[in-house]
Amino acid sequence: MTDISRSGCPINLSLEVLGDKWSLLIIRDMMFGNRRHFRELLTKSEEGISSNILADRLKTLLDEGIITREDDPTHKQKGIYSLTEQGIELLPVLAQMAAWGYRYLPVSEELGIRARLLSEGGPKLWAEFMDELRENHLGLKRRKRAGPSVGERLQAAYESVVNRK
Amino acid sequence: MTDISRSGCPINLSLEVLGDKWSLLIIRDMMFGNRRHFRELLTKSEEGISSNILADRLKTLLDEGIITREDDPTHKQKGIYSLTEQGIELLPVLAQMAAWGYRYLPVSEELGIRARLLSEGGPKLWAEFMDELRENHLGLKRRKRAGPSVGERLQAAYESVVNRK
DNA sequence: TAAACTGCTTGCGATTTGCAACTGGTTGTA
């Protein structure tokens, strides 16, 4: 690992950790796709990451404190990857990036619907989703709200678009 | 150029354009450091990009419509790079990334002050700064406000920290 | 007991990176 940093600028330091074509996609799949195992991240992603790259990025994200890994009690070989608070707080970065991509790049309808809802919901919706992530990844208890969760709503919207086509 | 995209996901598409260690730093320098010429971007950055990488990234950013290039009337060899509206709207992405880095990475005091002010100012301050960028890069007229601009305030805060040390 | 599945690792060719030197031209100064 190269521990020397080019500068102490927060944007630069962030890019030294996350500035590649895969790291944030892994975070995205953990957040929005609820992928928690190696195989899930490997095979259930749209983009088809290769296993060596995935292993390398997971190691980096572990080292940086963005995710954790624990053994799965139901399967001796499986590991469960979870987001840390530091990882969960990447949601606003992803949300802004999704909003920008939605506005300016050739986004497909079914994969754009989450970005649209997230953008329309704004920081308030992001905070609610982050609370859900804290519950699912950090095991924190949360006041039960009425109706479906943000994650469920995003997923339902996605499936609705897929089924309509 | 590889025009094939891995998926139509807005986050993925954004990363295919900006997912490397330099592109967003160039945008950052254009926004916050007001670097507009090749040499300025090359020599006045903290991180020391090399000229071939800079040339390559500028070409990509041009192709993607994130920046434009025009001849400098005062110097036959100089080109002036400007942000487009699409480029200016990357500010919230940078702001969120800066806020995250400021919170979790070993940011230096002088280079972190801008991130702190930007984070404290929130979306309202970002919008004001984006209006200033539109004035400087797109030539749009803007209602004159009282007092120093956001860019000036950020710069003053940075210099204040530098001088104090 | 065999097939499928688990989280990775390894080999290797192709691409990308980054340093350094260089190019062809322009501008400022004496």
Added chain:
DNA sequence: TACAACCAGTTGCAAATCGCAAGCAGTTTA
């Protein structure tokens, strides 16, 4: 008019990284 400094890049090359495919040892399922 000469010359140094400055301009936006380009080129060559070694090193690092990427990404495909195959492989591996252990575990679970049928």
